[in-house]
Amino acid sequence: MTGLPEIRAAAARLQGQVLTTPCVESRTLSQMAGCQVFLKFENLQFTASFKERGACNKLVQLSNEERQRGVIAMSAGNHAQGVAYHAQRLGLRAVIVMPRFTPMVKVERTRLFGAEVVLHGDTLEESRVHAVELAQREQLTLVHPYDDPAIIAGQGTVALEMLEAVPQLDTLIVAVGGGGLIGGMAAAAKGLKPGIRVIGVQTLRFPHMYNAIKHAHVPPGGPTIAEGIAVGAPGQLTQKLVQRYVDDLVLVDEGDIEQAIVTLLDFEKTLVEGAGAAPLAALMKDAAAHAGRKVGLVLGGGNLDPMLLAAIVQRGMVRAGRLARLKVCARDVPGSLARITKVVSEAGANIDEVHHQRAFTLLAAQNVEIELVVQTRGREHVQSLLGALRAAGFQAEEE
Secondary structure, rough: OHHHHHHHHHHHHHHOOOOOOOEEHHHHHHHHHHHHHEEEEEEHOOEEEOOOHHHHHOOOOHHHHHHHHOOOOOOOOOHHHHHHHHHHHHOOOEEEEOOOOHHHHHHHHHHEEEEEEEOOOOHHHHHHHHHHHHHHHHOEEOOOOOOOOOHHHHHHHHHHHHHOOOOOEEEEEOOOOOHHHHHHHHHHHHHHOOOOOEEEEEEOOOOHHHHHHOOOOOOOOOOOOOOOOOOOOOHHHHHHHHHHHHHEEEEHHHHHHHHHHHHHHHOOOOOOHHHHHHHHHHHHHOHHHHHOEEEEEOOOOOOOOOHHHHHHHHHHHOOOOOOOEEEEEEEEEOOHHEEEEHHHHHOOOEEEEEEOOOOOOOOOEEEEEEEEEEOOOHHHHHHHHHHHHOOOEEEEOOO
């Protein structure tokens, strides 16, 4: 079983080949959560993910014969980029099998690193089966995304760096897909500091490690914005490590993760993908459980599709009340809209969209329903704006 000696050996191999990323306190998040929050910025790696640690540790240990034949991996994106980048650095052929749903930003980045990308299957499991077939057919070395001792040891180096930078950490919160990151980190952390708590986070839609460890029966759901941890089955090696070293596993839903992405963007000015934001989502969902502690969160990756980011930011603004949709009823006569926009302007809000509804309404024929999408300062400002519209004689409500 992978332990502290193997992880220390991996750290020595990775010296100068991957970035030692910052691990620093976030005063803002600490105030919000009621505990000291330290962020490990793995989204600053060259491939924007911790995954290249394990990939590099695996590739540098290949035999000369294996190097000549090349490697193959299956991945939704981050492991793919890690393998492709370090294979290119080391002069190895790399074939990457990716599910068809993989965000194009990850597919293109993987190709830019010189890998041969094969899009196959709708799930990671279908991609895995195809990758195994290709590995046998073309005599390539399979680089598993998580269930491999070299991969686990490489990912575990994150914990070594965190505890070196902040020795007083007493809790680590880590996202869990197949379990490579948390398995390695937990083994390293418990080896260095046996009393430290290690908490794993899964999305409610992919709770497979949670179910396996807790003997639970949470039904899986549909697609998730945390596709980096959308793994259908935990690894055999990683499950043993989680069973032995991890103190608890928790679940977060899509809204929790979306809000965490927006919070990190808003307050930390850092872009983190869904899987990377899951630890913050778990902390904010149950902050009371960590009150007064020194908590380390791993921001595992920053490869977020720009279109998805735009949607998440807008939805986050809606949840915070900074983007609101109002319905205002008025007489359908010249000047009505001008009066409404004057009230909105004087209240300090900004109009994004205006839509007149005349046909699909129960109002009298001479009246009109005007839908406004407005930018505000937050919930209190929305209520103030509604009050101003009503004071001006309009029927107004938030939709």
